Amino acid sequence: MIEYLRGMNIEVEGGSGPQTPEDQQLALKSAESKRPLTEEFVQERIIEFLGHQGWSRDLRTKSVKQHGVDIRVRHNNYARYWLVEVKGDASPSAKFPRSHREVQFNLALGQIITRMHTGGARGYKYRYKYGVGYPASFKDMAVRRLPYDVCDKLNLSLFFVDENGAVELLDWQALKKLQTKPS
Template identity: 40%
Template sequence: MKKLISEKFVKQSIIKWLFRSGWGRNLEVGELRDQGVDIRVKNNKVSRFFLIETKGEGKTRQVSESTFVHSLGQIITRMKTGGTTRYYYGLGLPELSAKIALRRIPWQIAKKLYLIILSVNQREDVIEYDWTSLKKFQNKKLKN
C-alpha cells in the first residue's frame, strides 16, 4: 500500500520549490491548526505576494475531490481586492487532487484570479500549472 502524501509533506515540498523559484522573502508558514493561509511569501525581486493553501492526500478519490473543493473555498475566502500590491494565489495539492483541479477550474477563472495549481508527488517534485497550462490541458481534453 502506498503511503499517503501528508499536508506537511506538501507544504515542505512547496517551500523548497519557492526558494528555488525566487520566492523567498518574508516567508510565513501556518501550522495545521492555524487560521489563515498556509504559506505566505514575497517575491525576491518585485513587490508581489504568493498566498498558498495546502492540503494532503485523501484515502479515496471522493476524499481527494472533497479536499480540492475545500482548498479552493479556503483560498477564495482569503483573496484580497483593491490595493496596489498584486497577489498570486496557489493551491498546493498532491498529484491526484491537482489533476482534479486541472479538470475543474476553468482557465479563464485561474487567469482572472491569478490562481496557480502546485502539484506535489511522492518524490517532492512540484509542478506549477498557471492559467496557460490549464488552458492547454483543457483544450487538449476537449479535442480527445
C-alpha cells in the same frame, strides 16, 4: 487484506486478492509505495520550490492546527506575494479517498478565495499571486473541474507535488493547454 488494498486504491481482480504469500508481499509493497502525501510534506516541497524561484523573503507558514493561509511569501526583489493554500492526501484508513480528494479540492479553493485581496484598480493581478497545492493524485480531477479562465481572472495557480517531492506549477495558460488539447 483485500479491504486494506482496496482502501489503498489498488486493483483487486475478481475480488479474491493475492493468492500466494509472494503475491501478498508484492501487493503490500505496492500499497506502501503509494503512501499518502501529508499536508506538511506538500507544504514543505512547495516552499522549497518557491525558494528556488526567488520567493523566500518574509516567509510565513502555519501548521495544520493554525488559522490563516498556509504559505505567504514575498518575492526577493519585488513587492509581490504568493498566498498558497495546501491540502494533503486522505489517510490510508479512509473509506472513500476519492470523495476526500473532492472535498479537500473544494475546501482549498474556498479558503484561498476568502483570502483574496480586492484593493486597488489592477493590483489584484500584479501584487498577489494565489495558489492551491495538492498531491499529484489530485491533478486529473483539478484539471477537469477548474476552468482555466477562472484561474486567469483570479490570478490562481495550481501546485502538484509527487511522492518524490517534485513540484509542478500550472498557471492558467498551462491549464488551458491541458483542457483544450484534442482528444
